[in-house]
Amino acid sequence: MPTNAEIIHRALDRITAEYVFPEKAAHIDALIRPRLAAGEYDGLEERELCETVTAHLQEACPDKHLRLLWTDEPQDLNPAAEDEGRSAFLELLRAQNQGIHRFEHLDGNVGLIDLRRIASADEGGRAIGAAMELVALSSALVLDLRECRGGAPEGAAMWCSYFFPDDQVHLNDIYERRTDSTRQFWTVAHLPAPRYLDRPVYVLTSAVTFSGGEDVAYTLQAHGRATVVGETTRGGAHPTVRYPVAAHVLVTVPAARTINTVTGTNWEGVGVVPDVAVPADEALDTAHKAALRDLGA
Known part of the structure; x- marks a missing residue:
């Protein structure tokens, strides 16, 4: 079982090597290591260690994706098993219906999809298509992201693709520090359900909406394809990799950053600001x- 010092050294090594902003990674390292040397983390149980170090990481760099996480399931520390984080996420999505919590047909032929996670496009594509098939004949759509806490960038691009006519819309880019490369995300050419065009789309947000959920809201808003209703979101725009640093401790490292093709920036630290600001519990109504009103009903 690693000591607290070993856990922190492993976490800082990952952050230094992969955090998307190298200069901020150096600043984080310079602030955390003296605390470690001073014995501030001695004697802490691992759960408390995660909370304490995360608070210090956030003081050094207020990136909400940057943290130590406790996990009940023991992690394989073998470097060859580093894809286990993705495997665990896929299992979570399978258990949660690929993030699609419910569908409802509201008065006035308004469709509602309550989306809690953004599935990967490969595994979740059929479920996403099934949800969009259910709203295909509606006159307007409400996409409820108030409880959406993140997911896969490819899945976010697939969800957004349904609201554009073809594969010619450049949605955003993601720059990855480790490879010094930029990946472009465009609307998808072939979808398993009809596209949702020429009809009003409303996206609901809350202070809980995070990461991949914010991606969908921000992208549709920036491209003028949806009206965002609700609260300003949490503000986490950096795609993140999770690494085990102890059997029950993960370090989450924001290893990339999103660049929207319309705004030239993203929602990191500021959140997605709604077009219509109301408390989250009033957003649906x-x-x-x-x-x-749009439909003249």
């Missing part, structure tokens, strides 16, 4: 009424 507000959006539904707005949709009915």
Whole structure:
């Protein structure tokens, strides 16, 4: 079992090597290691260690994706098993219906999809298509992301693709520090359900909406394809990799950054600001009424 010092050294080594902003990684290292040398982390149980180090990481660099996480399931520390984080995420999505929590047909022929996670495009594509098939004949759509806590960039691009006519829309780019490369995300050419075009789309947000959920909201808003209703989101725009540093401790390292093709920036630290600001628990009613007005109902 590694000591607290070993856990922190492993975490800092990962952050230094892969955090998307090298200068900030150096600053983090310079602030955390003296705390370690001073004995601030001595004697802490691993759960408390995660909370304490995360608070110090956030003081050094307020990136909400940057943290130590406790996990009940023991992790394989073998470097060859580093894809286990993805495997665990895929299992979570399978257990949660690929993030699609519910569908509802609201008064006035308004469709509602309640989305809690953004599935990967490969495994989740059929489920995403099934949800969009259910709303294909609706006159307006409400996409509820108030409880959406993240997911896969490819899945976010697939969700967004349904609201554009073809594969010619450049949605955003993701720059990865480790490879010094930029990956472009465009609308998908072939989708398993009809595209949702020429009809109003409302996206609901809350202070809980995070990461991949923010990606969908920000992208549709920036491209003028949806009206965002609700609260400003949490503000986490950096795609993240998880590495085990002890059997029950993971370090999450934001290893890339999103660049929207319309705004030239992203929602990191500021969140997605709604077009119509209302408390989260009023967002659905507000959006539904707005949709009915759009439809002349």
